[in-house]
Amino acid sequence: MPEKLPRSFYQREDVVQIARDLLGKQLVTEIGGVRTSAKIVETEAYKGSTDRACHAFNYRKTKRTAVMFEPGGVAYVYLCYGIHHLFNIITNIEGEPDAVLIRAAEPLEGIEEMLARREMTELKARLTAGPGSLSKALGIRKEQTGVDLTDDQIWLEDYGETISSELIIASPRVGIDYAGEDAKLPWRFRVKENKWVSPAK
DNA sequence: ATGTCGATTTGCT
């Protein structure tokens, strides 16, 4: 039987380690009465205290980032470029605004529903490759910000699959040139030679 | 296959 990841998984201190650990876990949503799930194959870590690329850098708190200061184990969904809903998992203890962005996953359950949400007819990697696409396929919208990940709307399951470290590729995050030196940190993780990751750079 | 561009909320200058 799969195990729902407990709050303690998210409340650990090292957000980079959590980003690695999330590879191979299943992201499950039950929104609108339909269960959909996908196996995570690509993530990125953001650390509020020291990382210029993070929205809550230097503990900057706004209406949008307030949820990042909550104890680990809740969802942070924000709108990027005015259109895309990007799904993040808040980690660490209350007051430490760290997050992991889920960038890509392999579709497993509810594929018909995911295709319908994306207005697609054929199963292609595009369905869930890239943070905006993935959220749309799983039915996640910014209204889900603050949802408790140990509750029954959005959660993660562990099927005991571990991705060995040789299969994890670390690389710099994209689209964050404004972050200066921090843009070079290798905090993006993906599963090697996996067809479901977003286009490699 | 590669490039440019528009969509359109949020927060900083």
Added chain:
DNA sequence: GCAAATCGACATA
């Protein structure tokens, strides 16, 4: 005002 943790449409080659 403008640029952003993006994507897909459309153009050209």
